[in-house]
Amino acid sequence: xxxxxxxxxxxxxxxxxxxxxxxxxxxxxxxxxxxxxxxxxxxxxxxxxxxxxxxxxxxxxxxxxxxxxxxxxxxxxxxxxxxxxxxxxxxxxxxxxxxxxxxxxxxxxxxxxxxxxxxxxxxxxxxxxxxxxxxxxxxxxxxxxxxxxxxxxxxxxxxxxxxxxxxxxxxxxxxxxxxxxxxxxxxxxxxxxxxxxxxxxxxxxxxxxxxxxxxxxxxxxxxxxxxxxxxxxxxxxxxxxxxxxxxxxxxxxxxxxxxxxxxxxxxxxxxxxxxxxxxxxxxxxxxxxxxxxxxxxxxxxxxxxxxxxxxxxxxxxxxxxxxxxxxxxxxxxxxxxxxxxxxxxxxxxxxxxxxxxxxxxxxxxxxxxxxxxxxxxxxxxxxxxxxxxxxxxxxxxxxxxxxxxxxxxxxxxxxxxxxxxxxxxxxxxxxxxxxxxxxxxxxxxxxxxxxxxxxxxxxxxxxxxxxxxxxxxxxxxxxxxxxxxxxxxxxxxxxxxxxxxxxxxxxxxxxxxxxxxxxxxxxxxxxxxxxxxxxxxx
Amino acid sequence: xxxxxxxxxxxxxxxxxxxxxxxxxxxxxxxxxxxxxxxxxxxxxxxxxxxxxxxxxxxxxxxxxxxxxxxxxxxxxxxxxxxxxxxxxxxxxxxxxxxxxxxxxxxxxxxxxxxxxxxxxxxxxxxxxxxxxxxxxxxxxxxxxxxxxx
Numbered sequence: 283x284x285x286x287x288x289x290x291x292x293x294x295x296x297x298x299x300x301x302x303x304x305x306x307x308x309x310x311x312x313x314x315x316x317x318x319x320x321x322x323x324x325x326x327x328x329x330x331x332x333x334x335x336x337x338x339x340x341x342x343x344x345x346x347x348x349x350x351x352x353x354x355x356x357x358x359x360x361x362x363x364x365x366x367x368x369x370x371x372x373x374x375x376x377x378x379x380x381x382x383x384x385x386x387x388x389x390x391x392x393x394x395x396x397x398x399x400x401x402x403x404x405x406x407x408x409x410x411x412x413x414x415x416x417x418x419x420x421x422x423x424x425x426x427x428x429x430x431x432x433x434x435x436x437x438x439x440x441x442x443x444x445x446x447x448x449x450x451x452x453x454x455x456x457x458x459x460x461x462x463x464x465x466x467x468x469x470x471x472x473x474x475x476x477x478x479x480x481x482x483x484x485x486x487x488x489x490x491x492x493x494x495x496x497x498x499x500x501x502x503x504x505x506x507x508x509x510x511x512x513x514x515x516x517x518x519x520x521x522x523x524x525x526x527x528x529x530x531x532x533x534x535x536x537x538x539x540x541x542x543x544x545x546x547x548x549x550x551x552x553x554x555x556x557x558x559x560x561x562x563x564x565x566x567x568x569x570x571x572x573x574x575x576x577x578x579x580x581x582x583x584x585x586x587x588x589x590x591x592x593x594x595x596x597x598x599x600x601x602x603x604x605x606x607x608x609x610x611x612x613x614x615x616x617x618x619x620x621x622x623x624x625x626x627x628x629x630x631x632x633x634x635x636x637x638x639x640x641x642x643x644x645x646x647x648x649x650x651x652x653x654x655x656x657x658x659x660x661x662x663x664x665x666x667x668x669x670x671x672x673x674x675x676x677x678x679x680x681x682x683x684x685x686x687x688x689x690x691x692x693x694x695x696x697x698x699x700x701x702x703x704x705x706x707x708x709x710x711x712x713x714x715x716x717x718x719x720x721x722x723x724x725x726x727x728x729x730x731x732x733x734x735x736x737x738x739x740x741x742x743x744x745x746x747x748x749x750x751x752x753x754x755x756x757x758x759x760x761x762x763x764x765x766x767x768x769x770x771x772x773x774x775x776x777x778x779x780x781x782x783x784x785x786x787x788x789x790x791x792x793x794x795x796x797x798x799x800x801x802x803x804x805x806x807x808x809x810x811x812x813x814x815x816x817x818x819x820x
Numbered sequence: 821x822x823x824x825x826x827x828x829x830x831x832x833x834x835x836x837x838x839x840x841x842x843x844x845x846x847x848x849x850x851x852x853x854x855x856x857x858x859x860x861x862x863x864x865x866x867x868x869x870x871x872x873x874x875x876x877x878x879x880x881x882x883x884x885x886x887x888x889x890x891x892x893x894x895x896x897x898x899x900x901x902x903x904x905x906x907x908x909x910x911x912x913x914x915x916x917x918x919x920x921x922x923x924x925x926x927x928x929x930x931x932x933x934x935x936x937x938x939x940x941x942x943x944x945x946x947x948x949x950x951x952x953x954x955x956x957x958x959x960x961x962x963x964x965x966x967x968x969x970x
Contacts, residue, residue, distance in 0.1 A: 389880050650909055709866070709924070712926065716869040754880065756870075763920060763921045
């Protein structure tokens with residue numbers, strides 16, 4: 283009972299960090315956190331230095347997504363001759379917003395016409411920028427892309443299980459407050475019954491109890507009960523107001539057992555995840571504004587509608603053969619440069635003949651692509667705001683739609699609004715992918731209507747993007763596991779004579795644009811070193 | 821993608837497990853109920869997302885192989901090995917169900933792999949008369965069982 287703190291090995295990481303922080307300041311704390319695996323944020327370290335580029339040196343870039351355009355922008359600015367080949371007829375790749383008037387044809391030939399009102403959009407791919415994705419934020423700033431806050435955690439959005447509380451959605455605020463309150467009460471009880479004496483010194487005991495009272499909104503007797511303290515967290519049956527009608531009526535916490543059974547506690551921690559911590563941002567007008575701005579900046583350096591069919595390197599350079607997709611059957615074209623930075627998703631690159639060594643070829647073939655589906659639903663009015671006071675944020679559900687995302691912009695407007703009606707991964711995403719776009723939208727309405735009954739009367743139109751049906755990626759993002767990373771990741775990223783790869787698939791921030799940006803910067807830094815070492819054009 | 825962070829995907833997975841849900845809607849499967857689905861269902865709910873409703877495949881920047889009339893399907897071993905171990909873009913459906921990827925794992929049992937291979941080899945104009953058996957498929961190299969039980 284009294285051997286606590288006698289062994290330094292028993293120090294938790296948190297305790298260790300606290301000691302380091304107190305004794306050595308925040309810089310040392312940050313270093314230590316990094317060493318311990320915390321705070322492993324984007325490796326972006328400011329604008330890349332590519333000074334001293336050999337005169338006339340050229341780079342062929344395949345793909346005008348975030349990775350390709352980051353590289354093209356920096357290499358061009360450094361004096362390299364750059365050209366970019368892009369399969370789509372637009373810049374951005376997965377950085378993309380669908381707006382009214384857009385047409386999207388997925389693999390299989392299913393065509394959808396987006397009929398959203400002006401200003402409204404769906405981001406089929408990325409939709410948020412964490413505050414620590416410094417590379418993306420940097421390029422938004424440099425390109426003049428305006429950002430606004432993206433609401434990740436909304437205490438008034440829902441956590442929903444079709445198996446709990448009669449299928450009635452619960453406010454995030456209430457689930458969080460009640461979970462925290464009950465856990466704090468249990469811990470306080472254990473502490474006061476001396477059950478934690480092994481772990482907590484006598485001098486810390488009172489501090490722990492006070493912190494539990496604060497954390498859990500416990501009353502003077504360390505109980506989580508109906509009253510002022512819990513009401514201040516979970517909200518009220520009748521909110522406090524002014525005058526004679528303003529007296530509040532407290533609400534009753536949910537019972538612990540039922541709360542644990544519901545599983546809804548699993549949705550509490552969303553905003554604690556490093557990539558989802560507040561604040562996050564989004565480009566004003568849709569995520570696609572970033573790709574559009576990059577595309578404008580690079581102008582004629584990008585050749586659109588170019589489908590790469592072969593990549594061949596020799597001792598002096600790299601040649602890409604490609605087809606102009608607007609002229610089917612026309613003769614193949616070629617582009618050639620000293621070096622090639624290829625950002626084509628591995629799902630597609632694995633099928634393109636390219637003479638690289640066995641290690642890189644094996645790495646390219648080792649990464650399957652994740653299934654994901656997003657569905658945008660336009661409604662005649664913003665009922666989630668008008669009826670339910672939900673302004674931005676996300677509802678999480680066990681229904682196959684998984685998420686309902688509320689727009690973090692255009693609040694309080696009278697017109698129509700677009701919800702993210704589904705955002706799905708895994709087996710359910712495969713199932714949605716297998717449907718026609720119309721079926722996907724109908725399903726999203728059926729399921730979402732269980733949470734928002736207004737769906738039935740207010741629905742206007744919708745659009746559904748299943749990433750495995752995307753002609754330009756054939757999947758959402760590269761899926762690694764520990765074994766495949768250990769065996770192939772370095773081989774994927776190494777320069778193979780004159781060819782090197784970049785993209786989210788060549789990063790440890792898979793599925794995030796920041797992975798694409800930082801992998802591009804890492805790649806062109808190494809390419810530059812090699813180009814400088816080789817001197818002038820060979 | 822693009823959007824969902826690695827950790828976020830982890831969270832969703834945890835959510836799905838904790839809620840233990842998606843099970844009682846016949847249109848959709850939980851990871852936990854996928855084992856109840858047969859070859860035809862697997863094709864129409866999973867495979868056809870890429871290989872298309874009539875096995876016709878598709879062409880974009882890359883392509884999804886056409887299964888209708890694919891001569892390589894003469895070998896059930898070939899088909900089963902690809903389903904079990906994946907190929908390029910295509911995930912390994914025979915990977916251990918608890919293998920941690922950057923996204924949720926979708927695992928098919930040996931019986932289901934057998935079933936879907938036999939389905940594809942006998943539909944879309946394919947008329948192979950030598951169906952694979954589960955016992956034969958189980959012998960093909962693939963990682964199969966949960967890591968935890970190994």
